[in-house]
Amino acid sequence: MTARVALVTGGTGGIGTAICRELANQGHRVVTNYRNQEKAQAWQAEQKAAGFDMAIVPGDVSDFDSSADMVKQVEDSLGGVEILVNNAGITRDTTFHKMSGMQWQEVMRTNLDSCYNVTRQVIDGMRGRKWGRVLQISSINGQKGQYGQANYAAAKAGMHGFTISLAQENAKFGITVNTISPGYVGTDMVMAVPEEVRAKIVAQIPVGRLGDPDEIAYAVAFLAAEKAAWITGANLAINGGHYMGW
Numbered sequence: 001m002t003a004r005v006a007l008v009t010g011g012t013g014g015i016g017t018a019i020c021r022e023l024a025n026q027g028h029r030v031v032t033n034y035r036n037q038e039k040a041q042a043w044q045a046e047q048k049a050a051g052f053d054m055a056i057v058p059g060d061v062s063d064f065d066s067s068a069d070m071v072k073q074v075e076d077s078l079g080g081v082e083i084l085v086n087n088a089g090i091t092r093d094t095t096f097h098k099m100s101g102m103q104w105q106e107v108m109r110t111n112l113d114s115c116y117n118v119t120r121q122v123i124d125g126m127r128g129r130k131w132g133r134v135l136q137i138s139s140i141n142g143q144k145g146q147y148g149q150a151n152y153a154a155a156k157a158g159m160h161g162f163t164i165s166l167a168q169e170n171a172k173f174g175i176t177v178n179t180i181s182p183g184y185v186g187t188d189m190v191m192a193v194p195e196e197v198r199a200k201i202v203a204q205i206p207v208g209r210l211g212d213p214d215e216i217a218y219a220v221a222f223l224a225a226e227k228a229a230w231i232t233g234a235n236l237a238i239n240g241g242h243y244m245g246w
């Protein structure tokens with residue numbers, strides 16, 4: 001297989017870490033970003049102890065200039081980004097009638113503006129090399145909406161609009177662009193939902209449990225593979241049957 005340079009944003013999080021490890025297992029050179037240096041170093045040491053050699057560079061994906069610096073550092077040290085996973089995301093859950101402008105903006109900037117900020121830095125290189133994989137990690141709640149997540153659901157739905165436009169523009173350059181929409185996965189983000197609310201959500205999942213981060217990472221590796229060249233503009237739902245669109 002061809003070893004590629006893979007940039008996974010938000011790689012230190014629950015799903016992000018699993019994605020980094022799975023892409024490394026496929027033989028790719030994996031890099032992620034950090035905003036908090038201390039947390040990043042601890043994460044990198046943890047990966048090393050588990051046998052993974054991950055690169056990590058500073059960068060705030062909600063900021064265009066910071067994203068430009070981040071990608072420049074990656075390209076200077078590893079080479080052009082060939083696989084980009086737009087994974088970084090946050091929640092600021094609250095019902096809309098109580099939502100502050102800050103809660104709306106933080107989520108839009110980190111979850112949706114980030115797709116512009118980071119992808120814009122790598123797309124010319126991918127087009128020039130005539131190969132690329134761009135993946136958006138969206139959410140079941142971008143597909144079905146969620147009480148308390150008008151900001152998050154809007155951003156996550158927006159990510160797929162981004163996917164299907166980029167997929168059309170870049171198909172002839174050997175670049176595929178896809179969305180993965182995970183359901184409720186057992187990460188810190190989901191565990192922060194109040195327990196009684198979470199129990200009601202899990203009761204709606206036909207498979208009967210939260211997802212495992214590895215179950216999302218597996219699909220990222222699949223869509224990033226050379227042989228996935230004819231899959232573009234797709235939105236892959238991985239949610240234990242919680243929401244079945246078609």
Ligand code: CAA
Nearest residue numbers: 091093094095139140146147148183184189190193194197
């Ligand atoms: N449908 C209908 N009513 C609901 C509801 C739902 N899904 N959820 C809550 N309510 C009702 C409650 O029963 C309560 O009703 P009463 O006032 O009649 O008793 C009322 O809404 C509470 O409303 P408030 O405006 O007072 O809400 P709150 O401030 O207490 O908190 C909340 C609301 C923050 C949204 C809380 O319910 C919550 O955390 N919900 C979970 C949101 C969620 O799923 N987040 C996902 C995080 S993980 C993630 O995002 C990853 C991913 O991609 C899947």
